[in-house]
Amino acid sequence: MTIKDLAKKTGYGVATVSRVLNNHPNVSEKARKAILKAVEESGFELNDNAKQLKQQRSNSLLAVVKGTSNEMFGSLVEYIQSEIAKTGYPLLVDYIDEDDNEVLRAVRLCREKKPLGIFILGGNMEHFEKDFDKIEVPCVLVSSDASKLDFKNLSSVSTDDRLAAKCAMDSLIELGHKRIAIIGGDRNTSDTGRLRFEGCLASCLEHGIDFDKDMDYLGVRFSYQDGYDATCRLLENKRNFTALFASADVMAIGAIRALNDNGLRVPEDVSVLGFDGLVLSSFLVPKLSTVEQSVKKMAVQSVKILLGSVENGESAKHETVPFVLRLRESTRKI
Amino acid sequence: MTIKDLAKKTGYGVATVSRVLNNHPNVSEKARKAILKAVEESGFELNDNAKQLKQQRSNSLLAVVKGTSNEMFGSLVEYIQSEIAKTGYPLLVDYIDEDDNEVLRAVRLCREKKPLGIFILGGNMEHFEKDFDKIEVPCVLVSSDASKLDFKNLSSVSTDDRLAAKCAMDSLIELGHKRIAIIGGDRNTSDTGRLRFEGCLASCLEHGIDFDKDMDYLGVRFSYQDGYDATCRLLENKRNFTALFASADVMAIGAIRALNDNGLRVPEDVSVLGFDGLVLSSFLVPKLSTVEQSVKKMAVQSVKILLGSVENGESAKHETVPFVLRLRESTRKI
DNA sequence: TTGTACGCGTTATCAA
DNA sequence: TTGATAACGCGTACAA
Numbered sequence: 001m002t003i004k005d006l007a008k009k010t011g012y013g014v015a016t017v018s019r020v021l022n023n024h025p026n027v028s029e030k031a032r033k034a035i036l037k038a039v040e041e042s043g044f045e046l047n048d049n050a051k052q053l054k055q056q057r058s059n060s061l062l063a064v065v066k067g068t069s070n071e072m073f074g075s076l077v078e079y080i081q082s083e084i085a086k087t088g089y090p091l092l093v094d095y096i097d098e099d100d101n102e103v104l105r106a107v108r109l110c111r112e113k114k115p116l117g118i119f120i121l122g123g124n125m126e127h128f129e130k131d132f133d134k135i136e137v138p139c140v141l142v143s144s145d146a147s148k149l150d151f152k153n154l155s156s157v158s159t160d161d162r163l164a165a166k167c168a169m170d171s172l173i174e175l176g177h178k179r180i181a182i183i184g185g186d187r188n189t190s191d192t193g194r195l196r197f198e199g200c201l202a203s204c205l206e207h208g209i210d211f212d213k214d215m216d217y218l219g220v221r222f223s224y225q226d227g228y229d230a231t232c233r234l235l236e237n238k239r240n241f242t243a244l245f246a247s248a249d250v251m252a253i254g255a256i257r258a259l260n261d262n263g264l265r266v267p268e269d270v271s272v273l274g275f276d277g278l279v280l281s282s283f284l285v286p287k288l289s290t291v292e293q294s295v296k297k298m299a300v301q302s303v304k305i306l307l308g309s310v311e312n313g314e315s316a317k318h319e320t321v322p323f324v325l326r327l328r329e330s331t332r333k334i
Numbered sequence: 335m336t337i338k339d340l341a342k343k344t345g346y347g348v349a350t351v352s353r354v355l356n357n358h359p360n361v362s363e364k365a366r367k368a369i370l371k372a373v374e375e376s377g378f379e380l381n382d383n384a385k386q387l388k389q390q391r392s393n394s395l396l397a398v399v400k401g402t403s404n405e406m407f408g409s410l411v412e413y414i415q416s417e418i419a420k421t422g423y424p425l426l427v428d429y430i431d432e433d434d435n436e437v438l439r440a441v442r443l444c445r446e447k448k449p450l451g452i453f454i455l456g457g458n459m460e461h462f463e464k465d466f467d468k469i470e471v472p473c474v475l476v477s478s479d480a481s482k483l484d485f486k487n488l489s490s491v492s493t494d495d496r497l498a499a500k501c502a503m504d505s506l507i508e509l510g511h512k513r514i515a516i517i518g519g520d521r522n523t524s525d526t527g528r529l530r531f532e533g534c535l536a537s538c539l540e541h542g543i544d545f546d547k548d549m550d551y552l553g554v555r556f557s558y559q560d561g562y563d564a565t566c567r568l569l570e571n572k573r574n575f576t577a578l579f580a581s582a583d584v585m586a587i588g589a590i591r592a593l594n595d596n597g598l599r600v601p602e603d604v605s606v607l608g609f610d611g612l613v614l615s616s617f618l619v620p621k622l623s624t625v626e627q628s629v630k631k632m633a634v635q636s637v638k639i640l641l642g643s644v645e646n647g648e649s650a651k652h653e654t655v656p657f658v659l660r661l662r663e664s665t666r667k668i
Numbered sequence: 669t670t671g672t673a674c675g676c677g678t679t680a681t682c683a684a
Numbered sequence: 685t686t687g688a689t690a691a692c693g694c695g696t697a698c699a700a
Contacts, residue, residue, distance in 0.1 A: 021694095049448070050693035082402070256619060283587050337678070347687040352678070
């Protein structure tokens, strides 16, 4: 079943059929009705390949997701997906390892898939600096700020990671904690990791808190297991911290389990503060205190910006979404 | 840059270039070398759209995922993705609501995307019976058994949900529980929900346990919040259960929180048993007792079967993967 | 308002 | 071993 068949069936030409299918003007109401009826009856669907070959691009959007163990990206993808679903664009989701180069991956997929636009979830500025110029379609970096980079087709939507981490540490310090350990992302491969670390450091400095970059900080991957392992190592170092800040909820959850396995209770012996505000975190016992990112807003804005660029050629934007410190049950005053 | 340009550049014809690109025989070593060199130099990539138009199909695989709140499908998708990544086929992931018709969705996407094969994560037998005959490419239903259906292009990989649920209930009963409440999936929309419910019922019957289908069972959606809400309703009914079986870990986590909010402790006052064996479940405090599905094996087998069908025309298979009852810390003997 | 005819980049057939 | 050329199904300029 092709538009040719449809043309034959209705007595119109292929051009008219095509016009109806694409909602173009200059079609009589009569023709439109007849053709739509035929489409209905035959269950016809446009052939994407032919369409895309003709138009020199696909009609889909691409999302490159960096790291699969981080639930935060999981829920981000879901929100993006559900926003995109409203529009009818297909979304091609591509998962790569936390340590892979997301930009090179996107470059390759662009050539192969010719997407209308790209979302990149999680990013390393060095990768962008080096290779992003090979990408020509609109792109939104989600969860990291790219305003420093000044590519005309690169937007970004992010939380102010530095500030959020600082607030997190501030709150821990205000609760009376002086010995605080930190589990973060790798400062070299993850921008998010670096920024949150800087925020923590700034807070310590400001409050005159003693903090040893090598003994009190561990940069690991965003997963339950890495949070668990890191906490065990921190404990071995015998730094006797009373609070632990994990820069992802998944890490915090691993950390809490590790503390328990070492005979420490949360929050009685150690306060734990996470980052992300996963839906899950409010169902845990104790409810996880966390820096809640506006994940949904991040998704909505990202989609809006990308579609704006794709459909109306709007220029790149860099937005920051708010965060909320949620002190729940896993932290306490000492 | 097209194969035409490449032909011009190397002095060969487009046919020869195409042969080289597709590793076809009947090309001189000299031509092959020259053309590959030109490809290298120009960074040329075949245009998927043209190729697929010509071949009347795309080169991609499709996954339709039913329900986004169920982390179990999330990890299943990730495993499938990482298996597929090894092969080079692109995977188009499509998320639909838990209550949507996955088969009709697949039918539509087949016409549009012309995938080589399809994974469907989560399924309702009625939908398959009614409309699956419209799908012609190989398909694997993951997590539900389709062996009863007898479509020649429909395989399935699943856990024996009925048996697994029965084992789960058996174990609770063996621990001494007599008053057991159950939170499951909707028996009407989800086959998984129905089977697990049947398994539970069988166990109760076998052990002479009093069980009221209407008061002790609630069929809801697979999410934290639904597990939470259902538990609250169960508590309102004052059935005084000492154990709760949730047929998904996400539900169990919501349930535990609800119990806590109602002053009940796990496992001291109520034992909670989940289903799925999410990675997360072993990091919770208390560690969640659960029926662990072999999610990774399910993914690996699904990919293997689908590729076998797609590449070698192998016939449909129906496999069952093992499950393991993990009694950890959220259940206790009474 | 409608239809004809061309071309998008490939693969595959056929003749050379 | 090669190359010319006809499809594949669609959108669209141009003509009617």
